[in-house]
Amino acid sequence: QQQVKQSPQSLIVQKGGISIINCAYENTAFDYFPWYQQFPGKGPALLIAIRPDVSEKKEGRFTISFNKSAKQFSLHIMDSQPGDSATYFCAASSYGGSQGNLIFGKGTKLSVKP
Amino acid sequence: GAVVSQHPSRVICKSGTSVKIECRSLDFQATTMFWYRQFPKKSLMLMATSNEGSKATYEQGVEKDKFLINHASLTLSTLTVTSAHPEDSSFYICSARVQKAINYGYTFGSGTRLTVV
Numbered sequence: 148q149q150q151v152k153q154s155p156q157s158l159i160v161q162k163g164g165i166s167i168i169n170c171a172y173e174n175t176a177f178d179y180f181p182w183y184q185q186f187p188g189k190g191p192a193l194l195i196a197i198r199p200d201v202s203e204k205k206e207g208r209f210t211i212s213f214n215k216s217a218k219q220f221s222l223h224i225m226d227s228q229p230g231d232s233a234t235y236f237c238a239a240s241s242y243g244g245s246q247g248n249l250i251f252g253k254g255t256k257l258s259v260k261p
Numbered sequence: 262g263a264v265v266s267q268h269p270s271r272v273i274c275k276s277g278t279s280v281k282i283e284c285r286s287l288d289f290q291a292t293t294m295f296w297y298r299q300f301p302k303k304s305l306m307l308m309a310t311s312n313e314g315s316k317a318t319y320e321q322g323v324e325k326d327k328f329l330i331n332h333a334s335l336t337l338s339t340l341t342v343t344s345a346h347p348e349d350s351s352f353y354i355c356s357a358r359v360q361k362a363i364n365y366g367y368t369f370g371s372g373t374r375l376t377v378v
Contacts, residue, residue, distance in 0.1 A: 248310055
């Protein structure tokens with residue numbers, strides 16, 4: 148019930164295309180859903196995050212779509228660029244809970260071809 | 262704002278020695294710090310949760326006597342890998358839950374690459 152399932156494991160997209168990564172969760176107590184970008188040898192960096200009271204959030208080229216009833220959320224990267232090539236992790240937490248730690252998906256390695 | 266500074270970024274140590282990794286919150290008070298371990302091409306796995314002034318809570322399968330966590334102040338948490346062995350070689354990352362910030366959430370250190378030879 149604590150798992151966050153992420154797909155696909157890897158993704159190749161042409162420059163200018165749309166990258167879509169999906170995640171699903173089981174724990175209905177989760178109330179914070181961030182996406183992180185990680186480059187090799189670096190710590191994760193927050194891209195965008197959403198709370199369950201909204202169905203979509205957009206920041207620049209990055210959009211989170213959230214489906215509370217299906218317990219799914221996805222990251223859309225519009226106009227993908229080679230510099231977006233990185234590993235992306237979805238995560239979830241019960242932010243206000245006693246533990247409050249993030250549960251991470253297994254990651255998606257994105258390669259954007261020029 | 263909400264920056265966590267993690268040091269060292271890389272460390273190589275001999276088998277049997279101990280290594281200390283520090284995480285400092287620079288512009289906020291980190292009452293809770295999470296320590297993660299990441300193997301190559303894998304996801305982040307939570308090792309332990311530390312709260313300032315109390316004992317850390319370790320995840321199942323993590324040896325608390327091997328991975329010593331100290332969170333003595335609101336701005337400093339340390340992870341000491343004791344009697345390190347090659348299988349402890351990994352990428353260690355700390356993260357703090359930001360209680361009061363415009364973009365509240367979690368902030369991560371830049372990670373420490375530990376290599377035990």
